[in-house]
Amino acid sequence: MAKTRSVYACNECGAQQPRMLGRCPECGAWGSLGEEALAPSVLPAEAVAGTGNKPVALGEVEIRDLPRLASGIGELDRVLGGGAVPGSVTLLGGEPGVGKSTLGLQVAGRVQAGGRKVLYVSGEESPAQIRLRADRLDEVPGEIRLLAETRVEALLRHWEELAPDLVLIDSIQTMHCDRVESAPGSVAQVRESAALLAAAARRTGAALLVIGHVTKDGALAGPRLLEHLVDVVLGFEGDRDRAFRLLRASKNRFGSTQEVGVFRMDTAGLAEVENPSEHFLAERSEGAPGSCIVPLLEGTRPLLVEVQALVAQAAYGMPRRTCMGIEDGRVALLLAVLDRRSDVDVASRDVYVNVAGGVRVGEPSADLALCLALASSRLDLAIPPDVAVCGEVGLGGEVRGVARLDLRVREAARLGFRRVLTPPAAGDEPESLNCERVPISNVADAAQWLLAEHARTET
Numbered sequence: 157m158a159k160t161r162s163v164y165a166c167n168e169c170g171a172q173q174p175r176m177l178g179r180c181p182e183c184g185a186w187g188s189l190g191e192e193a194l195a196p197s198v199l200p201a202e203a204v205a206g207t208g209n210k211p212v213a214l215g216e217v218e219i220r221d222l223p224r225l226a227s228g229i230g231e232l233d234r235v236l237g238g239g240a241v242p243g244s245v246t247l248l249g250g251e252p253g254v255g256k257s258t259l260g261l262q263v264a265g266r267v268q269a270g271g272r273k274v275l276y277v278s279g280e281e282s283p284a285q286i287r288l289r290a291d292r293l294d295e296v297p298g299e300i301r302l303l304a305e306t307r308v309e310a311l312l313r314h315w316e317e318l319a320p321d322l323v324l325i326d327s328i329q330t331m332h333c334d335r336v337e338s339a340p341g342s343v344a345q346v347r348e349s350a351a352l353l354a355a356a357a358r359r360t361g362a363a364l365l366v367i368g369h370v371t372k373d374g375a376l377a378g379p380r381l382l383e384h385l386v387d388v389v390l391g392f393e394g395d396r397d398r399a400f401r402l403l404r405a406s407k408n409r410f411g412s413t414q415e416v417g418v419f420r421m422d423t424a425g426l427a428e429v430e431n432p433s434e435h436f437l438a439e440r441s442e443g444a445p446g447s448c449i450v451p452l453l454e455g456t457r458p459l460l461v462e463v464q465a466l467v468a469q470a471a472y473g474m475p476r477r478t479c480m481g482i483e484d485g486r487v488a489l490l491l492a493v494l495d496r497r498s499d500v501d502v503a504s505r506d507v508y509v510n511v512a513g514g515v516r517v518g519e520p521s522a523d524l525a526l527c528l529a530l531a532s533s534r535l536d537l538a539i540p541p542d543v544a545v546c547g548e549v550g551l552g553g554e555v556r557g558v559a560r561l562d563l564r565v566r567e568a569a570r571l572g573f574r575r576v577l578t579p580p581a582a583g584d585e586p587e588s589l590n591c592e593r594v595p596i597s598n599v600a601d602a603a604q605w606l607l608a609e610h611a612r613t614e615t
C-alpha cells in the first residue's frame with residue numbers, strides 16, 4: 157500500500173522541506189514550518205492532458221489586441237494596462253485596512269453598471285456587511301451577485317452557473333478546498349485554492365480579481381508562490397490613518413509595471429487623484445524654514461511632495477532623530493554628509509524629518525532636497541517658494557544625476573515653480589519651459605546658494 161507522504165512547508169515563504177525543521181532554510185523564519193499531506197497539484201496534470209497544442213513558429217504567431225474589461229476607474233485601468241484581460245488572474249495585495257475590499261467593491265460596481273455580470277465572493281464579510289459598505293459608496297448597482305462562501309468547490313459551482321464576466325475573491329487567505337487538509341490560510345490551502353480558481357478563470361474566460369493580505373514587511377502573507385501563479389500582481393499601499401493611497405503593479409503580463417494609480421480614501425470610498433502634485437502641495441506652508449519641494453518619480457509619473465525638516469537644540473544627552481516617510485539610515489547619512497561637507501553644523505542637534513501627506517520616499521533623488529530642508533531649518537532661512545530641488549547626494553557631498561530629470565522639471569514648471577536646483581550634469585529639456593535650472597555641484601554650494609539667495613533679497 158502506498159504511504160501517504162507529507163512535506164513541511166514554510167508559512168512565510170512557501171518553501172517545502174522533506175522533514176520538520178525549527179528554522180526555514182530558505183527565508184530563515186523560526187517555527188514557521190507546518191506539515192502538509194503531499195497531494196498532486198492540479199496544474200501540471202491539466203497542462204499535460206489539456207490542450208494538445210503543437211509547437212508553432214514564432215514568426216507565424218498571430219498578434220491580436222487583447223480584449224480588456226475596463227473598470228472605468230482610470231487610475232486602476234492605467235495600472236492594469238487598459239483594464240483586466242478576460243481569463244486572467246489579478247492579485248490585489250495590501251495591509252489590512254488599506255482599502256482592498258473597498259476598491260474591489262467599487263470595481264465590481266463599475267463593471268456591473270457597464271452591463272457585465274459580477275460575482276463577489278467574500279469569505280470575510282457577510283452580505284449584510286458588504287451591503288452596508290456599498291451604501292457608503294456611490295452607484296454600486298444592486299444586481300451584483302454576492303456569495304458568502306469559503307469552500308472553493310462550492311463557489312466554483314455558482315461561478316459556472318452564473319457565468320460572470322468578473323469574479324472577485326475576498327480574500328484568498330479565507331478560501332479552502334477539499335483536497336487539501338490543512339487549515340485555511342496555510343500555504344497549501346492558499347496555493348491549491350488559488351490554482352483551482354485560476355484554472356476556472358482560464359476555462360471560463362472571466363477576469364478574476366483575488367484579494368490577498370500582506371504582512372507588515374510587505375510580502376504577501378503566506379506563499380510568495382501566489383505571485384507566480386497569477387498574471388498581474390498589484391500592491392495597494394498607504395497609511396491607514398491618511399487618505400493617500402498608491403496602487404502599483406509589481407508584475408504585469410499584459411502591461412507595464414511603471415504605472416502607478418493614485419487614490420484618496422474619502423467618506424464615499426476611494427476617489428481618483430489625477431493631479432497628485434496639486435493634492436500634496438495644497439497644504440504647503442510657504443515661507444517656513446525647513447520646507448523643501450522635491451519632484452519624485454513614481455513609475456513614469458512625476459509627483460511633487462514637500463520634505464520638512466526641523467533642527468532643534470538638543471535638550472540633553474543623545475540628540476534625537478525622528479524620521480517619517482523616509483528611511484532613518486538615509487537621513488543619518490545625509491546629516492553626516494551635511495555636517496562634514498558644508499558649513500552647516502547639525503551635529504549633536506535634535507533632528508525631525510517628515511514627508512508631508514504620508515508619502516514614503518524611497519528614491520535617492522530626494523537627497524538634495526532633504527539636505528536643503530535641513531540647512532534651511534538650521535540657518536532659519538526659508539527656501540524661496542518658487543524653487544523645487546532634485547538630486548542625489550554622494551558621501552563626498554557631491555550632487556549626482558537622477559533618472560528622468562526632464563519629466564521632473566516639466567512637472568515642477570507645470571505647477572508654477574520657476575527654478576529647479578538640479579545636478580550639474582545638464583540634460584536637454586525644452587527651452588520653452590518657463591523654468592530655470594540652477595546647477596548645484598555639492599551640498600556646500602547648496603547651502604551657499606541659500607545664503608546668497610537671502611542676501612540678495614534683503615538688499
Ligand code: TYD
Pocket residue numbers: 250251252253254255256257258259289292293421422423424425426
Ligand atoms: P477596507 O476596504 O475594508 O480595507 P481592507 O479590505 O483592505 O482591509 O477599508 C478600510 C478602511 O477604509 C476602513 O477602516 C474604513 C475606511 N473607509 C472609508 O474611509 N471610507 C469609505 O467609504 C469606506 C467604504 C471605508
Ligand code: MG
Pocket residue numbers: 256257258280326
Ligand atoms: Mg477587506
